[in-house]
Amino acid sequence: MDFSIASILTLDGVTNGAVYALLALATVLVFAVTRVIYIPQGEYVAFGALTLAMLQQGKVPGTVWFLLAMTVAAAIAEVVHGVRHHQAANRIAKTVLGTSAYPVAVAALVWWAAPQNFPLLVQAGLTLALVTPFGGLIYRLAYQSLADASVLVLLIVSVGVHFALTGLGLFFFGAEGFRNPSFWDERFTVGPLTLNGQTLIIFMASVAMIIGLWLFFERSLYGKALRATAINRLGARLMGISTDGAGRATFTVAAFIGALSGLLIGPTTTIFYDSGFLIGLKGFVAAVFAGLSSYPQALLGALCVGLLESFGSFWASAFKEVIVFSSIVPVLLWRSLRDPHGEEH
Amino acid sequence: MLPRELRFPAFAAFMLVLPALPLPDFWITQLNYVGLYAIVSLGLVLLTGVAGLTSFGQAAFVGVGAYTAAFLSTKLGISPWLTLFVGIGLSVLVALALGAITLRMSGHYLPLATIAWGLALNYTMANMDWLGKYDGILGVPPITVAGFSLGSGRGIYVLIWIFALGAALAVTHLLDSRPGRAIRSLKTGTTMAEAMGVSTFRYKVIIFVVAAVLAAMSGWLFAHFQRTVNPSPFGIHKGIEYLFIAVIGGVGHVWGAFIGAGVVKLIEDQLQTLLPKLIGSSGNFEIIVFGLVLILVLKYAPDGLWTFITKWLPVQRRERDWAQAAALPQRDKPQPGELLLDVAEVRKEFGGLVAVNDVSFQIRAGDIVGLIGPNGAGKSTTFNLITGVLALTRGQVRFRGASIGGLPSREIARRGVSRTFQHVKMIPEMTVLENVALGGYLRSSSGTLKAMLRLDRDEERQLFAEAERQLARIGMDGQMHELAGNLALGPQRLMEIARALCTDPSLLLLDEPAAGLRHKEKQALADVLRQLKSEGMSILLVEHDMDFVMGLTDRIVVMEFGTRLIEGTPEEVQASPVVRAAYLGTEH
Numbered sequence: 001m002d003f004s005i006a007s008i009l010t011l012d013g014v015t016n017g018a019v020y021a022l023l024a025l026a027t028v029l030v031f032a033v034t035r036v037i038y039i040p041q042g043e044y045v046a047f048g049a050l051t052l053a054m055l056q057q058g059k060v061p062g063t064v065w066f067l068l069a070m071t072v073a074a075a076i077a078e079v080v081h082g083v084r085h086h087q088a089a090n091r092i093a094k095t096v097l098g099t100s101a102y103p104v105a106v107a108a109l110v111w112w113a114a115p116q117n118f119p120l121l122v123q124a125g126l127t128l129a130l131v132t133p134f135g136g137l138i139y140r141l142a143y144q145s146l147a148d149a150s151v152l153v154l155l156i157v158s159v160g161v162h163f164a165l166t167g168l169g170l171f172f173f174g175a176e177g178f179r180n181p182s183f184w185d186e187r188f189t190v191g192p193l194t195l196n197g198q199t200l201i202i203f204m205a206s207v208a209m210i211i212g213l214w215l216f217f218e219r220s221l222y223g224k225a226l227r228a229t230a231i232n233r234l235g236a237r238l239m240g241i242s243t244d245g246a247g248r249a250t251f252t253v254a255a256f257i258g259a260l261s262g263l264l265i266g267p268t269t270t271i272f273y274d275s276g277f278l279i280g281l282k283g284f285v286a287a288v289f290a291g292l293s294s295y296p297q298a299l300l301g302a303l304c305v306g307l308l309e310s311f312g313s314f315w316a317s318a319f320k321e322v323i324v325f326s327s328i329v330p331v332l333l334w335r336s337l338r339d340p341h342g343e344e345h
Numbered sequence: 346m347l348p349r350e351l352r353f354p355a356f357a358a359f360m361l362v363l364p365a366l367p368l369p370d371f372w373i374t375q376l377n378y379v380g381l382y383a384i385v386s387l388g389l390v391l392l393t394g395v396a397g398l399t400s401f402g403q404a405a406f407v408g409v410g411a412y413t414a415a416f417l418s419t420k421l422g423i424s425p426w427l428t429l430f431v432g433i434g435l436s437v438l439v440a441l442a443l444g445a446i447t448l449r450m451s452g453h454y455l456p457l458a459t460i461a462w463g464l465a466l467n468y469t470m471a472n473m474d475w476l477g478k479y480d481g482i483l484g485v486p487p488i489t490v491a492g493f494s495l496g497s498g499r500g501i502y503v504l505i506w507i508f509a510l511g512a513a514l515a516v517t518h519l520l521d522s523r524p525g526r527a528i529r530s531l532k533t534g535t536t537m538a539e540a541m542g543v544s545t546f547r548y549k550v551i552i553f554v555v556a557a558v559l560a561a562m563s564g565w566l567f568a569h570f571q572r573t574v575n576p577s578p579f580g581i582h583k584g585i586e587y588l589f590i591a592v593i594g595g596v597g598h599v600w601g602a603f604i605g606a607g608v609v610k611l612i613e614d615q616l617q618t619l620l621p622k623l624i625g626s627s628g629n630f631e632i633i634v635f636g637l638v639l640i641l642v643l644k645y646a647p648d649g650l651w652t653f654i655t656k657w658l659p660v661q662r663r664e665r666d667w668a669q670a671a672a673l674p675q676r677d678k679p680q681p682g683e684l685l686l687d688v689a690e691v692r693k694e695f696g697g698l699v700a701v702n703d704v705s706f707q708i709r710a711g712d713i714v715g716l717i718g719p720n721g722a723g724k725s726t727t728f729n730l731i732t733g734v735l736a737l738t739r740g741q742v743r744f745r746g747a748s749i750g751g752l753p754s755r756e757i758a759r760r761g762v763s764r765t766f767q768h769v770k771m772i773p774e775m776t777v778l779e780n781v782a783l784g785g786y787l788r789s790s791s792g793t794l795k796a797m798l799r800l801d802r803d804e805e806r807q808l809f810a811e812a813e814r815q816l817a818r819i820g821m822d823g824q825m826h827e828l829a830g831n832l833a834l835g836p837q838r839l840m841e842i843a844r845a846l847c848t849d850p851s852l853l854l855l856d857e858p859a860a861g862l863r864h865k866e867k868q869a870l871a872d873v874l875r876q877l878k879s880e881g882m883s884i885l886l887v888e889h890d891m892d893f894v895m896g897l898t899d900r901i902v903v904m905e906f907g908t909r910l911i912e913g914t915p916e917e918v919q920a921s922p923v924v925r926a927a928y929l930g931t932e933h
Contacts, residue, residue: 037453039460142640151453152397153647156592157640159401159585164636170628281460288457318472321464328461332454333446 004192009310015199015268017306018206022261023283024290024298025213026254031292032230033250036143037155040162042280044258046169046273047131049266051259053178055123060114062172063130064107069168070137071103077141099140103133120183128259135255136248138165143251144244148233162277169273177275180266202264209257210299226250278321282309285328291335301331349661353517357510364499373498375614377570379606380505384512384563386591386602388556391516393588394596396552397532398452401584402443402459405466406557408579409436410564412470415482415574420475425488425569432561440557444550455553463581471576481575488569501570508566509603512559515797517599519555522796522805526783528552529772536734537770541848542758542787551793582632589639595649597774604650609635662826663778667813670806673788675849676761678881679710679745685852685883686762691730691740691750693723700726702907703740708852713874713884715894715915718904719928724887725767727904728856731885732764733757745851759787763850765841767857767887773830777821777840780829781812784847815843819873834861839870846877853877853884859893871897895919903927 023041030038047063054061075096082092106129113126142161146153184197217223229236229246237243258280262271265279282305289301308327312320347355364373385403393399413432417423423431443462447454471479487496488504495501519525527548530538535545568574577583586609594605616631624630642649679685686708693701701723708714716724729735731742733754742750749757763784771780785808791801816822819839824832829840838858845853855874859867867890874884874897888894894901895915903910903918905927911918918924 037457146644149643150397152393152399152456153643155453155456156393156399156588157643159588160636160639160643162636163582163585163589163632163639167630167633167636171624171630171633174626175628281464284457285461288454292453319468321468322472325461325465325468328458329443329446332450332458335454336446336449 005314007192009314010307011193011195011199013307013310014303015202015306016265016309017303018202019261019265019279020283020286020305021299021302022206022209022257022264023280024286024302025210025295026257027284027287028290028292028295028298029213030250030254031287033226034139034143034147034247035151035154037151037158037292038254039155039158039284040138040165040276040280041254041258041283042276042278043162043165043169044131044134044255044276045262045265045279046173046271046276047134048127048259048262049180049271049275050169050173050178050262050273051127051130052123052180052263052266053271054173055110055114055118055126056120056180058115058117060111061127061130062174064111064114066168066172067103067107067130067133067137070134070141071100071107074137074140075100099137103137106130106133120181124183124263127263128256131259131262132252132256135251135253135258138255139248139251144247147243147247166274166277169276173273175273177270177272178266179270180263182267183263198264198267205260205264209260210295213295222249282324285324288328289331353510353514360506360510361503364502370498373502375610377498377502377505378610379603380502380509381563381567381570382587382590382606382610383603384509384566385560385587386594386606387512387516387599388559389588389591390596390599390602391519391528391552392556393591394598394601395520395532396528396549398448398549398553399456399588400459400553400556401456401581401588402463402466403556403560403587404579404581404584405459405463406436406439406560407564407567407583408466408470408574408576409439410561411568411574411579412476412482412564413561414565414568415485416476418486419482419484425486425565429562429565432565433558436557436561437554440554441550444553448546448549448553459584460581463579463584467576467580470579477575479576481573483573485568485572485574487572495569496572498570501566505566505570508562512562513599513603516555518799519793519797520599522801523782523786523789523791523808524548524551524793524796526772526775526779527786529775530783533770533772536754537766538783539754540732540734540758540764540766541783541844542755543783544755555793586635589635591649592639593642593649595651597648598651598655600654601649601651604654608650663776663809667806667810670803670810673785673807673811673849676851679851679883681709681711681881683710683745685710685712685745686731686885687741687743688727688731689741689743691727691742692738693726693730693735694738699907701730704904704907704909706902706909706912708883708885710851710883711878711881712899713878713886713897715898715901716885716887716904717889717891717894717901717918718910721906722904723907724904725856726907728764728854728885728887731757732762732854758848761849761851762854763845763848763852764854765838765845765856765858767860769834769837769841771829771837771840771844773828775829776826777816777829777832778809778812778825780840781816781825781843781847782808784815784844785811786848788849812843812847815846816840818846818876819843820869835863835866838862839866842870842873851883853882855884855886855888857887857889859888859890867893 027038027041030036051061051063078095078099079092110126110130138161142157146157182198183201186197188195217227225241226246229241229243233243286301286305287298290297305324309320309324312323385407388403410432413435414425414428417428417431418425443458447458470476487494495504527538527543531545531548538545590605590609591602593608595601613631616634620630621627684707689705690703691701692703704727718724730737733752737750741748744760744762749760789804789808791804795801813822813825816825819842821836821839821843842858859870862870871893898915901915901918902912903924910923910927911921
């Protein structure tokens with residue numbers, strides 16, 4: 001290996017690492033606020049990439065029907081909940097409207113916009129708008145009534161959600177894989193490296209997202225409220241913070257990050273309905289690097305995962321996944337030696 | 346309804362004569378899968394349902410067993426009966442390594458590590474030339490028993506079900522034993538179990554290893570039943586499916602693994618033919634149903650299907666067979682007046698907060714010492730420092746002349762210090778008797794293997810005899826067969842005292858024992874403590890009820906804001922203006 005190969009591999013690793021970093025941040029965020037170890041984070045990646053691919057072909061993406069199906073289920077859940085708690089009819093109607101208004105509107109918009117062949121950036125915006133509400137709906141349907149359950153139960157629920165979303169992904173998107181066009185085809189040459197526009201976009205989007213999250217949690221009142229929920233749910237509730245609202249908001253942010261990652265990674269690789277799982281798990285490995293708690297460490301972990309993957313595929317391409325997933329073992333060893341008395345579960 | 350002792354033999358006999366009946370081969374094959382899946386899920390029942398841990402990597406352990414059997418028997422011609430042990434050995438090594446790394450940390454690191462392990466192993470199997478890559482290894486020979494080949498579905502059926510039933514029996518035995526009670530205590534946190542002398546880390550590793558061994562056995566059977574192995578049945582999704590089986594069946598129950606395996610296998614087959622027809626394209630759509638059902642079960646029936654069956658089974662009490670049991674060994678008791686506990690300038694800082702500020706006091710054998718003070722004075726923290734639940738920032742704790750500061754709480758328990766908790770810590774789904782018997786953990790020795798083989802019965806009788814004796818001592822022997830979770834708070838506190846007594850302590854530390862007791866119960870408790878004192882027991886007691894403390898103790902230590910205010914006899918403390926100021930404030 002000479003310098004130029006090493007630098008190409010490094011660039012490649014850092015590019016993928018930037019996407020894994022986004023997914024790792026989402027995983028840490030969800031765990032911090034809701035204690036849910038959210039295995040299906042990668043599913044949004046596939047949803048995002050496939051939705052854009054369908055829009056590119058001028059077809060109505062399966063995501064539209066998927067979102068409507070979830071909305072109907074959530075509306076039914078709200079009605080059942082309302083009737084059980086003897087709520088007034090207009091209050092139930094209000095909740096149902098609150099849950100379903102945005103998803104129905106955005107589904108209708110995309111349904112209308114799909115055959116219009118809008119420019120790529122508009123379609124990307126539509127994709128984000130369409131995939132983001134999945135987060136809140138998934139939280140409502142799968143987690144909200146179990147919010148006080150143990151981490152273990154929530155983890156098993158996550159696995160169930162992963163199964164359901166993958167199977168439904170197959171139903172709504174089909175088994176065909178797609179590769180999206182680049183957002184920016186410009187190429188820049190820096191020494192031995194060729195940077196293409198897509199790489200730059202990935203970097204910029206990741207950095208912007210990370211800074212945005214940092215500002216949100218450090219500077220905004222609502223961000224602080226979410227952090228309070230993470231530390232003590234009951235205490236937060238007594239301070240007037242809705243923990244259900246916090247959960248939904250967090251899942252919505254996670255879905256947005258996932259869909260964005262899907263848009264970013266879509267032009268670099270072919271995405272199938274089940275591709276998200278492995279991509280998400282790599283973000284997950286990075287989140288475990290960070291002990292599911294530290295954003296900067298998650299970023300660092302994600303870059304390591306990206307580099308391991310690119311160099312691993314150069315030296316032993318068949319074993320790159322083995323290398324990436326085995327790397328979690330020394331990290332856990334280090335964590336357990338550093339802090340042998342983790343909190344009780 | 347069959348009596349309890351006959352239910353298992355009847356079920357086992359029924360399952361084992363099935364292949365002799367004119368049952369279609371299809372059903373025999375189905376039952377083979379049910380047996381194989383149930384063996385793996387049994388491990389998850391132990392891990393997830395009983396101990397509150399989980400693993401998504403069980404399919405990978407099945408793969409280790411299957412690939413070892415296939416590779417060694419086809420490539421090297423080694424007898425299947427030897428490869429079984431090689432496969433088990435390999436999975437034990439992996440489980441020990443993963444367990445040692447993750448199980449000291451909080452509970453969610455094990456499942457995360459097992460996801461990585463499952464993925465890594467699956468990609469390894471799929472890329473190794475000598476393991477046949479994605480095609481796997483073909484032509485695995487059948488198992489032979491005394492020259493008789495088990496190549497047919499019916500032949501291997503008997504072997505699979507002998508393993509499955511044997512595993513079920515072993516796990517059932519394990520759960521009702523000394524190590525079993527320790528394992529069942531893992532789910533409710535580690536503090537109480539450690540205070541009873543249990544190394545919780547050790548038992549977490551043990552059950553993870555047991556689960557891995559069960560999975561490897563299933564893999565060995567699988568390889569010789571299918572006669573071929575390839576990577577796909579050992580992937581991460583299969584690992585999740587095993588967990589699904591256990592949850593559906595009832596993740597806390599041994600027979601839940603069997604019910605779950607049966608239901609999931611049958612439904613999976615139906616869905617795999619039905620759903621693609623319904624949807625009009627092929628694909629594994631059954632995972633949608635699995636995912637949704639998993640979420641619904643966790644929400645609405647977290648105990649799984651097995652509870653719908655146990656509802657119809659009569660509850661049977663443990664048979665009282667320990668009347669003749671020999672007494673457990675007792676430790677040498679200190680002489681009255683001997684210096685027992687010497688707390689010298691202990692200090693605990695939480696960041697900038699000094700919770701306990703250089704507190705010193707002593708307890709002599711035969712004394713009852715009260716530790717009182719307003720809320721937040723640092724009494725419970727002091728307790729936790731003495732019993733090793735919290736680490737000392739500074740200072741010395743000596744017990745019977747030896748330093749115990751910095752030791753883990755189970756080592757302190759071994760030296761004869763036993764305690765109760767301010768917030769009752771118990772295992773609600775065990776009976777009162779079993780909870781108290783956990784206190785006898787350090788006075789007995791039976792291990793996991795001995796318990797599985799049921800060679801621990803003599804010691805079990807001794808333990809139950811001792812537990813009943815301690816319950817009788819506090820007047821609770823009438824309630825010994827009740828579930829601890831069904832007791833009111835008062836009796837639960839008394840049960841904790843019985844459990845502490847069952848450790849045969851030289852010093853008893855009671856954290857607010859009278860809280861939540863009614864007046865009569867308090868008097869009875871005071872009588873019990875006086876009786877203990879007359880028998881030479883030394884007691885340190887944190888309590889808020891002044892009447893209770895004043896009438897009972899020999900000396901009182903008063904704490905305020907982490908510091909020792911004064912120490913003296915109850916009369917001195919009652920007369921002290923400093924104490925009055927601490928509790929009621931000063932006049933201005």
